[in-house]
Amino acid sequence: xxxxxxxxxxxxxxxxxxxxxxxxxxxxxxxxxxxxxxxxxxxxxxxxxxxxxxxxxxxxxxxxxxxxxxxxxxxxxxxxxxxxxxxxxxxxxxxxxxxxxxxxxxxxxxxxxxxxxxxxxxxxxxxxxxxxxxxxxxxxxxxxxxxxxxxxxxxxxxxxxxxxxxxxxxxxxxxxxxxxxxxxxxxxxxxxxxxxxxxxxxxxxxxxxxxxxxxxxxxxxxxxxxxxxxxxxxxxxxxxxxxxxxxxxxxxxxxxxxxxxxxxxxxxxxxxxxxxxxxxxxxxxxxxxxxxxxxxxxxxxxxxxxxxxxxxxxxxxxxxxxxxxxxxxxxxxxxxxxxxxxxxxxxxxxxxxxxxxxxxxxxxxxxxxxxxxxxxxxxxxxxxxxxxxxxxxxxxxxxxxxxxxxxxxxxxxxxxxxxxxxxxxxxxxxxxxxxxxxxxxxxxxxxxxxxxxxxxxxxxxxxxxxxx
Amino acid sequence: xxxxxxxxxxxxxxxxxxxxxxxxxxxxxxxxxxxxxxxxxxxxxxxxxxxxxxxxxxxxxxxxxxxxxxxxxxxxxxxxxxxxxxxxxxxxxxxxxxxxxxxxxxxxxxxxxxxxxxxxxxxxxxxxxxxxxxxxxxxxxxxxxxxxxxxxxxxxxxxxxxxxxxxxxxxxxxxxxxxxxxxxxxxxxxxxxxxxxxxxxxxxxxxxxxxxxxxxxxxxxxxxxxxxxx
Numbered sequence: 117x118x119x120x121x122x123x124x125x126x127x128x129x130x131x132x133x134x135x136x137x138x139x140x141x142x143x144x145x146x147x148x149x150x151x152x153x154x155x156x157x158x159x160x161x162x163x164x165x166x167x168x169x170x171x172x173x174x175x176x177x178x179x180x181x182x183x184x185x186x187x188x189x190x191x192x193x194x195x196x197x198x199x200x201x202x203x204x205x206x207x208x209x210x211x212x213x214x215x216x217x218x219x220x221x222x223x224x225x226x227x228x229x230x231x232x233x234x235x236x237x238x239x240x241x242x243x244x245x246x247x248x249x250x251x252x253x254x255x256x257x258x259x260x261x262x263x264x265x266x267x268x269x270x271x272x273x274x275x276x277x278x279x280x281x282x283x284x285x286x287x288x289x290x291x292x293x294x295x296x297x298x299x300x301x302x303x304x305x306x307x308x309x310x311x312x313x314x315x316x317x318x319x320x321x322x323x324x325x326x327x328x329x330x331x332x333x334x335x336x337x338x339x340x341x342x343x344x345x346x347x348x349x350x351x352x353x354x355x356x357x358x359x360x361x362x363x364x365x366x367x368x369x370x371x372x373x374x375x376x377x378x379x380x381x382x383x384x385x386x387x388x389x390x391x392x393x394x395x396x397x398x399x400x401x402x403x404x405x406x407x408x409x410x411x412x413x414x415x416x417x418x419x420x421x422x423x424x425x426x427x428x429x430x431x432x433x434x435x436x437x438x439x440x441x442x443x444x445x446x447x448x449x450x451x452x453x454x455x456x457x458x459x460x461x462x463x464x465x466x467x468x469x470x471x472x473x474x475x476x477x478x479x480x481x482x483x484x485x486x487x488x489x490x491x492x493x494x495x496x497x498x499x500x501x502x503x504x505x506x507x508x509x510x511x512x513x514x515x516x517x518x519x520x521x522x523x524x525x526x527x528x529x530x531x532x533x534x535x536x537x538x539x540x541x542x543x544x545x546x547x548x549x550x551x552x553x554x555x556x557x558x559x560x561x562x563x564x565x566x567x568x569x570x571x572x573x574x575x576x577x578x579x580x581x582x583x584x
Numbered sequence: 585x586x587x588x589x590x591x592x593x594x595x596x597x598x599x600x601x602x603x604x605x606x607x608x609x610x611x612x613x614x615x616x617x618x619x620x621x622x623x624x625x626x627x628x629x630x631x632x633x634x635x636x637x638x639x640x641x642x643x644x645x646x647x648x649x650x651x652x653x654x655x656x657x658x659x660x661x662x663x664x665x666x667x668x669x670x671x672x673x674x675x676x677x678x679x680x681x682x683x684x685x686x687x688x689x690x691x692x693x694x695x696x697x698x699x700x701x702x703x704x705x706x707x708x709x710x711x712x713x714x715x716x717x718x719x720x721x722x723x724x725x726x727x728x729x730x731x732x733x734x735x736x737x738x739x740x741x742x743x744x745x746x747x748x749x750x751x752x753x754x755x756x757x758x759x760x761x762x763x764x765x766x767x768x769x770x771x772x773x774x775x776x777x778x779x780x781x782x783x784x785x786x787x788x789x790x791x792x793x794x795x796x797x798x799x800x801x802x803x804x805x806x807x808x809x810x811x812x813x814x
Contacts, residue, residue: 393804396691403689404773411772438742439768442781470772477775543775 128300132293139289140282147281151274155267159246162262163228166248169199169260177252185258186212193236198263200233200245206255215259223259226251230264244268303332307339319347352526359528363541364405371398408542412527415467415549424554426576427465429505430455430498436472437496440480447480449492459498460576461505463554468507468573471550472496474543475509475569483511483566490565504556505575510568521560547571588612588633588703593623593649594665595641603636606692607699620644627653632660633703636695639666639677647680654681661702665690674771693805697757704756716751718798719811721790723751730790737789742767746786750799750809759806783807 123129177185182203189201193214202213204223217234228248235243247261306324313321322343323336378391437453444451461468479494490512499506516524516531523529525548530541544558547569551558556573590607592614594600600616607614615630617623620641627635627649635653639646650662664682666673674685683705684698716723720733728744730737739747745767750758760779764770783799791797800808 396804399689400691404775407687407773435768439770439774439778439782442785443776443778446781466771469770473770473772473774481776540775 123294123297123301126297126301129293129297132289132296136286136289136293140285143281143285144278147274147278151271154270154274158267158270162246162264162267163248166228166246166260166262170248170250170258173258173260174250174252177256177258182211182252182254182256185252185256189213198265200235200247200259200261200263202257202259204257204259208257213259215261218259222247223249223257225249226257231261233261235263300332307332307336314343319343319350356527359526359541360409363528364402367398367402367405371395371402374398405540405542408540408546409527412542412546412549415546415553418553424463425465426460426462427468428459429461429468429507429573430459432465432469433472433496433498433507436469436476439473440476444476444480444494447484447492449480449483449494451476451480451494451496453496453498455498456500459500459505462574462576464550467550467553468571471547471571472507472509474547475571478543478569479509479511479513479567483513485512485565486514500575503575504572506570506572508568508570510563510566512563512566515562515565515567516560518562524560525558544569588699589631590614590634590636590699591617591623591627591630591632592636593617593620593627593641593646594636594638595619596638603692603695607696610696618642620646620649624649624652627660628656628658634699635660635662636699637662637664637682639664639668639673647677647682650681661705663695663698663702665695691759691805693757693802694759694761697759697762697806700756701753701758701762704753716748716754718751718754718809719796720794721751721798723747732790732794739789742782743786743789746782747790747809750807753809755808755810757802757805757808762806 173185173188176188186203189203189212192199193201193212200213200215202215202218202223203211205211208223214236215233216236216239219232222229222231226249228246230244230246232242233245233247234241244264245261246264247259250258250260252258303324303326310321310323322340325336325340326333374391374394378388378395381387383391433455434453437451441451476494476496483494484492493512495510497506497508497510499508520531524531525544527545528541529544548558551571551573554573556571559570559572561568561570588607590612592600592603592607594603594616595618597618600618604614604616615626615632617626621643623635623637623641624644637646637649641649644652646664646666650664653660653662661683662681663684663686664677665686665688666677667688674687677685683702686695686698714725716725722731723744724730725748728739730739730744730747746763749763749766760777761773763779764774783801787797787799791799796812798809798811800810800812802808
């Protein structure tokens with residue numbers, strides 16, 4: 117019963133019922149219109165016949181008098197059929213015809229009308245007729261009529277047809293509605309079951325999609341894509357928290373080790389001092405990681421530190437190069453900057469500087485050529501095209517295999533071979549977050565040999581007002 | 585560095601005690617107020633060289649406190665301490681009337697160096713003289729020339745700005761972060777300590793070949809330029 121009740125409560129069933137009612141009303145209206153039209157046509161024909169007959173009979177009366185009329189009427193009255201006749205004298209007594217009785221007053225008012233009557237030989241049977249009363253000269257009255265039996269029969273047939281069709285419309289409509297409702301309900305129930313399982317934690321579960329590509333299928337497809345995206349994000353989040361846990365635990369463990377060491381050993385004040393200094397160094401390292409993580413998180417949440425401003429990307433690159441130049445020289449690198457004219461960009465100078473500093477830092481750390489004959493070189497290029505300013509930092513080192521290029525943009529991703537170097541694995545993530553915040557892009561490419569990282573950010577109009 | 589009077593407005597008692605103790609050990613006078621209203625009252629009455637204001641305080645938040653003081657024409661330099669260390673928070677803090685901003689967690693050496701610079705500013709550092717002098721080192725700010733013991737030393741533009749900043753704060757510790765902020769206008773930490781290399785280059789130019797070094801490294805804090813003979 118509850119299953120049936122559920123079926124009755126479905127939208128599909130309610131919709132079928134609504135359609136059913138509309139169709140029933142329409143069918144009834146059509147039937148009614150057709151039958152009343154038919155009735156009108158029949159009445160018109162009957163009237164026309166009566167009219168013609170009266171005209172003939174009154175002509176006959178004028179030519180042959182009442183005797184001739186009565187003769188004809190007697191003869192016609194005896195023929196079986198729907199025609200009705202009655203002739204009365206000035207006293208109202210019937211002198212010929214096949215009508216036994218009429219309601220009072222019918223004869224006294226001339227004209228055409230519908231009336232009840234009894235036929236001769238059928239006393240007690242009420243019948244209906246359309247009749248016309250015509251007053252003949254000499255006080256005689258002539259009634260000519262047609263029995264309406266046929267018309268009533270047709271009306272009854274129509275009425276029955278209407279009832280029957282309404283009955284079947286209702287039955288078939290209900291069954292159809294239930295059928296459709298059940299079909300829809302089954303699919304929606306399947307979707308609900310899947311959703312339930314997903315909510316219980318089985319994120320890999322997907323909604324069933326049929327083959328008809330109807331609205332339910334499209335809904336299911338879209339929900340599935342949404343689930344896909346959620347699962348990706350969840351996986352990403354889990355990876356990030358795993359990585360955070362791992363990459364923060366390592367320096368935390370070192371920090372703890374230094375503290376334990378200092379406590380355990382009966383060392384000199386100098387040794388204790390050294391331990392404490394190492395602890396501060398580890399804490400600073402941790403703070404740095406936290407700051408980077410927070411910055412990345414804020415950038416990814418789209419929190420722009422300040423409104424975008426015009427800035428000279430070429431100058432930003434030169435400044436960063438200038439900051440790193442002594443470090444590069446110390447490490448035996450040449451650091452060159454090649455700037456197009458007019459490299460004004462729209463955005464945040466500080467963030468772009470930080471992103472570039474990270475890229476140059478990486479290039480100097482990991483961009484040493486594998487063979488000694490290649491020159492140690494880091495090259496920055498700033499190119500202006502129609503919509504964007506592209507800033508690239510390229511080294512001549514080992515590069516990053518194509519398969520890993522997307523991955524290294526993630527947080528804490530450090531490739532084999534780079535783990536020996538100090539670093540947090542957040543530099544490229546931050547650069548990527550800066551590019552995304554600027555509605556720009558970051559691209560890692562092969563510099564053959566080496567790595568070329570290109571950040572594209574929206575260009576600013578040269579003609580705009582000079583920034584302060 | 586002469587003795588400073590410092591007011592610390594901070595609601596965390598442990599952090600406040602630590603700061604009071606650390607400043608006293610550094611030879612300064614430090615008072616403590618535990619909430620915004622008390623801090624506001626003491627800062628209005630007392631004659632302090634520097635105020636250290638936590639941004640989130642009970643009863644009256646740090647930025648309103650600074651705004652109130654500035655409205656009363658009390659121009660005591662303020663350093664804002666805050667766990668909100670992002671660039672936009674910093675801009676908000678400075679716009680509210682703060683003179684410097686330091687995100688938590690911080691190194692005390694960094695805080696001390698910044699407070700000393702602020703206090704010097706309060707005690708009137710009139711538009712720095714056109715010629716800065718430390719011992720026999722002379723920086724001519726009009727001609728952009730540097731001589732030591734009468735000998736010309738050529739400088740790159742950035743080296744000039746670096747040295748100028750150090751010389752304007754001669755005798756004070758200047759941290760790496762302060763140099764990044766004031767000489768390079770960067771408020772982020774480069775992953776590698778690039779400042780050290782710039783300093784060692786500068787040191788090679790001004791100290792190499794001379795008997796008394798002028799540019800000193802202060803362990804665990806930063807750098808200081810001073811006449812060590814005096």
